[in-house]
Amino acid sequence: MILLQVQHVARYFGADVLFENTYLEIQENSRIALVGRNGAGKSTLLKMIAGIEQPDAGQIIKSKQVTIGYLAQNTGLHSNDSIWNEMLTVFEPVIQLEKEMRKIELQLGDLELLADEALYQKTLERYDQLQHDFKLANGFGYEAEIRSVLHGFRFYEEDYQKNIRQLSGGQKTRLALAKLLLEKRDLLILDEPTNHLDIETLNWLENYLQAYQGALLIVSHDRYFLDKVVNEVYEISRQKMVHYKGNYSKYLDLKAANLEQEWxxxxxxxxxxxxxxxxxxxxxxxxxxxxxxxxxxKQLEKMDRIDRPQGDEKSAHFRFQTEKESGNVILSLRNAAIGYEDQILSSPIELDIRKYDSIALVGPNGIGKSTLLKSLIDDLPLIQGEKQIGTNVDLGYYDQEQANLNSRKTVLGELWDSHPTTPEKDIRSILGSFLFSGDDVEKSVTNLSGGEKARLALAKLSMNRDNFLVLDEPTNHLDIDSKEVLENALIDFDGTLLFVSHDRYFINRLATSIVELSPDGSTLYLGDYDYYVQKKAEQEELKLLALEEQEKNMLILEPVATSKNHREIDKETQKKARQLSRQIEALETKMAEIEEQVEEIEVQLIDPEVFGNHVKVQEINVQLTKLNTENDVLATEWEEKSIALEELEN
Structure with missing residues (x-):
């Protein structure tokens, strides 16, 4: 079934055309990516589809019954309530159903109601309908569903009562997406949903969206994410829309094949x-x-001439070159701890970076990846450890916040002031290669977009000709085309790389090894991102097999190459996990028994002999209320223990 159609839609700015004659169709369970350059109009079109803006031409047709959820770029959840209470508002209709059920349960034991058979029967029918609706709306599991989604976005039990006003911008954005997912709209429109998400959370979100029952329309610069989630792509380019079947990689192949055929x-x-x-x-x-x-x-005059294929729009084109060659040893770090004041984020950290290495630094948000980079460039002190820089190493640093850009300068001034001996025409030529041309070079830095600031910071970095580049989220704010240009420039770079990125596609193309940060320090994986994922999966599988073996033999195996303290912690964790598993099984058995009793009692209530005996009916209703209350308590306990077990296993 078609949920929504965009027909001949256009957006004009005076005489300028952003896009026109745009057509897009969304069906039930569609998985659509909308791609195009920054400024092509992707976000504008999403707002039109969401009903926030109106098109200048054309129309958007949708069924009145279709519900739409929209997440704008960097939009946070604004509320004065706690995290838990705000998530509960999504299930307010279910909560009201439960309240009405409890109210009727009390009424069913009332003698006056029992005396009125017709009213009693009507009340009982209403109660049956409420029970049916409550189960259908996941009444017994909505709290577990909230916990599951919050856990996926890295909000834990101790966070639930935090006031949303106290959260960071990134946390509010994650919470806005969490609430939107819980609402289960027919169509989810997501504009850059992967912003502020670490790799582990991205993996969780991909799995969640793959199983989502509604349709998805997504704008994202995360190519790995698009490959996992979408199965069709609409591209806005040169004011027009083109449709491709398949994920992002398939779209690239089809686009190249189409261009070749056009030529x-x-x-x-x-x-x-x-x-x-x-x-x-x-x-x-x-x-x-x-x-x-x-x-x-005449044949020539009548011929329908084919326009010259235009191919891709103008792209940035740049290189990173080195001034001199470094020694073989670039940087070594031994027994390091990073953090702030007395708070250690990660320890011990070991790094051994050699010439031509390309190392990706990964780990969850807040673990200290940017802190480590700043410690390596001496912006922050190490809490402990020894750092040594190799011979002839020139270190260049890219800051994801672009703090090294002067907001009071123009684009031209920012570069020229850093290299005053370089002729102006050469500065302009370099800026042109980063897509700053004409009047663009006279723009004030403060008025640049995020993508423009990123390109300017990369231009400054390219002029320094350093042989060791330390990059903190270099792909942030870049569109897909600019990311690919940056990737190619770094692949051709005749130097050494250490970088932090959440862009798994970018990591896969560049990394020769992965260093994972955790509270317990650093772990080295000698391969690209796919190799890292494979090794992590193997480690997890081995861990599960070991646990199963321990359960089977009731033995606790000592992990290889770990300290006594770690073994003790492991034993305690496994003991708690076994206890929780047994408790959960016992709760499930008890809940099943209660459900059987409830079914038997409900059958008794419609028995004519019982139905006519008001005293017996009252006794049964009291028993029924007691059983339902007991079952609710058990269900809550089951949810809490299930989540606790999941956290232990993770």
Whole structure:
């Protein structure tokens, strides 16, 4: 079934066209990516589809019953309530159903109601309907669902009572997305949903969205994410929309194949045109061939000429070059601890960076990845440890906050002041390679977009000609095309790289090894991102097999190469996990028994002999209320223990 159609939609800015004649169709369970350059109009189109803005031309048709959820870029959840209470508002109708059920349960034991058989039967029917609706709306599991989604976005039990006003911008954005997912709209429109998410959370979100029951329309610069989630792509380019079937990688293949085919058809027609024109020119004045030449000329006039394929729009093009060659040892770090004042975020950290290494630094948000980079460039002190820089190493640093850009300068001034001996024409040429041309170079830095600031910071970095680049989230704010240009420039870089990124596609193309940060320090993986994921999965599988073996034999195996303290912690964790598993099984058995009793009692209530005995009915209703209350308590306890077990296993 078609949920929504965009028909011939356009957006104009005076005489300028952002896009026009745009067509897009969304069906039930569609998984659509909307791609295009920054400034192509993706976010504008999403706002039109969400009903926030109106198109200048065309129309957007949707069924009245279709519910739409929209998440704008960097939009946070604004509320004066706690995290838990705000999530509960999504299930307010279910909560009201439960309240009405409890109210009727009390009424069913009332003697006056029992005396009125017709009213009693009507009340009982209403109670049956409420029970049905309550189960259908996941009444017994909505709290577990809230916990599951909050856990996926890294909000834990101790966070639930925090006031949302106290959260950071990134946390509010994650919470806004969490609430939107819980609302289960028919169509989710997500504009850059992967912002502020670490790799582990991205993996969770991908799995969640793959199983989402509604349709998805997503704008994202995360190519790995798009490959996992979408199965069709709409591209806005040169004011037009083109539709491709398949994920992002398939879209790239199809786009390249289409362009190649367009060139073949264009060149074939150009050859034909050339032959016809040549025949006309040679034979038009000759009496014997004039008629044939005139016929060819008419053929040329009637020909539907194919436009020259335009291919991609103008892209940035730059390189990172080195001034001098470094020694083989670039940087070593031994027994390091990072953090602030007395708070250690990660320890012990070991790094051994050699010439031509390309190392990706990964780990959850807040673990200290940016802190480590700042400690390496001496912006922050190490809490402990020894750092040594190798011979002839020139370190260049890219700051994700672009703090090294002067907001009072122009684009041209920012670069020229850093390299005053370089001729202006050379500075302008370099800026042009980063897509700053004409009046763009006179723009104030403070008025630049996030993507423009990122390109300017990269331009400054490229001019320094350092042989060791330390990059903190270099792909932030860049569109996909600019990311690919940056990737190619870094792949060709004749130096050494250490970088932090949440862009798994970027990591996969660049990294020769991965260093994972955790509270317990650093772990080295000698491969790209896919290798890292594979090794992590193998480690998790081995861990589960070991636990199963321990359960089977009731033995606790000592992990290899760990300290006594770690073994003790592991034993305690496994003991708690076994206890929780047994408790959960016992709760499930008890809940099943209660449900059987409730079913038996409900059958008794409709028995004519019992139905006519008001005293018996009252006794049964009291028993029924007691059982339902007991079952609710057990269900809550089951949810809490299940979450606790999940956290232990993770």
């Amino acid at each position: 073949k058809e264009y060149e074939k027609q150009q050859t034909e045109i050339s032959k016809l024109e040549d025949f006309v020119n040679r034979n038009l004045v000759r009496a014997s061939t004039t008629k044939r030449a005139q016929s060819r000329r």
